[in-house]
Amino acid sequence: MTYFNHLDKYAEQIALVDESGADQTYAAILADGDEIAAKIGRRCLVFLNCSNCFESVTAYLGCLRAGVVPVLLSTSLDPALLNDLLDNYRPTFVFGPEAMFRGRDFREVFRFREYLLAATGYEPDYGLHDDLALMLTTSGSTGSPKLVRQSYRNIQANTESIIEYLGISLEDRAITTLPMHYTYGLSILNSHLASGARVILTEASVTDRAFWKLLREEQATTFGGVPYIYEMLKKLRFETMETPSLRYLTQAGGRLDAVLLRELCDICEDKGLRFIVMYGQTEATARMSWLPWERAREKSESIGLAIPGGRFWLADEEIEPIKEPGMVGELVYDGPNVTLGYAESRHDLARGDERGGRLFTGDLAKCDEEGFYYIVGRKKRFLKLFGSRINLDELENLLNREGYLCACTGSDDQLVIFFEGLDEQRAQVELFLSERLKLNRGGFKVRLIQAIPRNEAGKMLYAALPL
Amino acid sequence: MNNLEKYNATFIEVFGVTVEQLSDLTFQSISQWDSIGHMQLIASLEAAFEIMMDTDDLMDFNSYDRGKEIMNKYDIKI
Numbered sequence: 001m002t003y004f005n006h007l008d009k010y011a012e013q014i015a016l017v018d019e020s021g022a023d024q025t026y027a028a029i030l031a032d033g034d035e036i037a038a039k040i041g042r043r044c045l046v047f048l049n050c051s052n053c054f055e056s057v058t059a060y061l062g063c064l065r066a067g068v069v070p071v072l073l074s075t076s077l078d079p080a081l082l083n084d085l086l087d088n089y090r091p092t093f094v095f096g097p098e099a100m101f102r103g104r105d106f107r108e109v110f111r112f113r114e115y116l117l118a119a120t121g122y123e124p125d126y127g128l129h130d131d132l133a134l135m136l137t138t139s140g141s142t143g144s145p146k147l148v149r150q151s152y153r154n155i156q157a158n159t160e161s162i163i164e165y166l167g168i169s170l171e172d173r174a175i176t177t178l179p180m181h182y183t184y185g186l187s188i189l190n191s192h193l194a195s196g197a198r199v200i201l202t203e204a205s206v207t208d209r210a211f212w213k214l215l216r217e218e219q220a221t222t223f224g225g226v227p228y229i230y231e232m233l234k235k236l237r238f239e240t241m242e243t244p245s246l247r248y249l250t251q252a253g254g255r256l257d258a259v260l261l262r263e264l265c266d267i268c269e270d271k272g273l274r275f276i277v278m279y280g281q282t283e284a285t286a287r288m289s290w291l292p293w294e295r296a297r298e299k300s301e302s303i304g305l306a307i308p309g310g311r312f313w314l315a316d317e318e319i320e321p322i323k324e325p326g327m328v329g330e331l332v333y334d335g336p337n338v339t340l341g342y343a344e345s346r347h348d349l350a351r352g353d354e355r356g357g358r359l360f361t362g363d364l365a366k367c368d369e370e371g372f373y374y375i376v377g378r379k380k381r382f383l384k385l386f387g388s389r390i391n392l393d394e395l396e397n398l399l400n401r402e403g404y405l406c407a408c409t410g411s412d413d414q415l416v417i418f419f420e421g422l423d424e425q426r427a428q429v430e431l432f433l434s435e436r437l438k439l440n441r442g443g444f445k446v447r448l449i450q451a452i453p454r455n456e457a458g459k460m461l462y463a464a465l466p467l
Numbered sequence: 468m469n470n471l472e473k474y475n476a477t478f479i480e481v482f483g484v485t486v487e488q489l490s491d492l493t494f495q496s497i498s499q500w501d502s503i504g505h506m507q508l509i510a511s512l513e514a515a516f517e518i519m520m521d522t523d524d525l526m527d528f529n530s531y532d533r534g535k536e537i538m539n540k541y542d543i544k545i
Binding site: 076205206207208209228231232235236237240241386430434435438440441442443 | 481482483498499501502503504505506507509510522525526527
């Protein structure tokens with residue numbers, strides 16, 4: 001059974017606290033969530049606008065408890081891209097702030113605090129598989145139609161595993177640093193709610209004084225961060241901050257620089273905190289590995305060990321397991337949290353499990369004698385931009401569709417786009433990337449190139465680009 | 468380049484805005500000035516003026532105008 005159907009036992013506990021310090025008990029959010037689900041009234045698809053607020057979390061729980069399938073979407077999704085997703089998936093309802101409905105012919109059904117539930121009027125011409133619990137986007141705000149299909153069993157297995165290795169208890173209080181449509185943010189929410197713990201909801205970032213005030217006042221015991229957040233913490237001189245309630249910190253969403261990791265281990269040791277590095281993907285629900293904090297300093301390049309219930313192995317070119325330590329192969333993960341598969345449109349939602357509990361991660365890795373894994377490269381062309389995965393081929397296609405011929409390359413947090421066009425158009429490309437796709441301006445560079453190098457078959461030669 | 472020009476050029480470079488937009492800029496008033504953009508702005512200003520800002524100033528730096536006052540504390544007259 002899944003955790004969200006067993007939360008009544010925590011009824012009197014406080015589940016959520018928001019920026020104003022207002023709180024909600026488990027009993028209150030379950031009652032409110034169930035009311036929203038009752039207005040929906042049947043198993044169907046719902047687009048759920050995700051912000052760190054009572055509305056989104058309450059509706060999320062209500063949907064899962066009632067067997068309604070939410071697609072968790074970023075608040076900052078561009079309206080045109082949201083339209084594409086609506087056309088492609090035809091959800092029966094949408095739930096979000098009024099702005100999400102502006103200019104659309106949706107019928108308001110119910111109002112919950114600041115959010116509306118609206119019926120879209122789409123006639124469903126597709127089925128929903130019984131195992132399907134929810135869907136997440138593969139790349140945040142770029143509006144890619146590709147969604148990850150997660151089952152009830154996936155969510156339950158990963159949540160139990162995370163609670164076990166992090167030792168989350170009823171006493172914990174997690175403060176949000178990540179959005180809940182993002183798999184890492186969602187896993188923090190799931191693992192704390194399943195433990196009867198408290199989640200402190202805020203949209204403030206660590207660079208905001210309000211975040212630290214809330215953290216102290218509400219006595220947060222933990223938060224998670226992608227590499228960029230930890231770079232900010234270092235710059236903010238986290239070591240000088242008063243944070244007596246904190247118990248441990250987690251890090252995922254990309255590889256942390258080994259020097260910074262060791263510095264953070266020192267800072268956390270001085271502050272009496274545990275620092276836990278983890279690795280995962282949306283395709284594995286959230287988490288696949290964790291690095292036990294006592295070993296973090298000596299194994300600073302490692303992603304650690306597979307989480308409880310999961311197993312790693314390395315595949316050679318023939319997909320045979322590599323036995324010798326130190327040899328590089330594709331990292332493969334077997335476990336109950338491996339998701340069902342992808343969806344490219346609503347017609348994929350009737351599909352069941354296509355992976356059989358095995359995920360080929362696309363990362364190249366090696367393993368040491370003690371069984372610790374190390375990522376050494378990537379098989380597929382993607383990079384991480386401030387924690388979000390950017391598929392470079394998909395991005396090229398998006399730019400192409402807009403009429404911009406580009407070759408996308410670069411490294412984590414530094415995307416480089418070679419644009420075969422005129423200097424006058426460069427600003428348009430930049431605008432498309434920052435305004436439409438919501439890519440952070442400091443994260444990419446658009447460079448002009450006369451002709452993108454290609455082989456005789458017309459395939460782009462990325463290695464020949466003048467990086 | 469004088470200090471004001473340098474200060475302006477940093478905002479324009481980091482956020483991709485025009486000089487006309489500068490005086491109205493506040494934290495989160497444009498999508499580029501989010502927390503990531505904020506750290507990039509601070510890093511660029513520190514590099515341009517060869518200073519190191521305190522944590523408090525870093526968090527208080529919430530508008531184009533307020534930033535000028537903060538720069539003043541580091542003997543950068545704008």
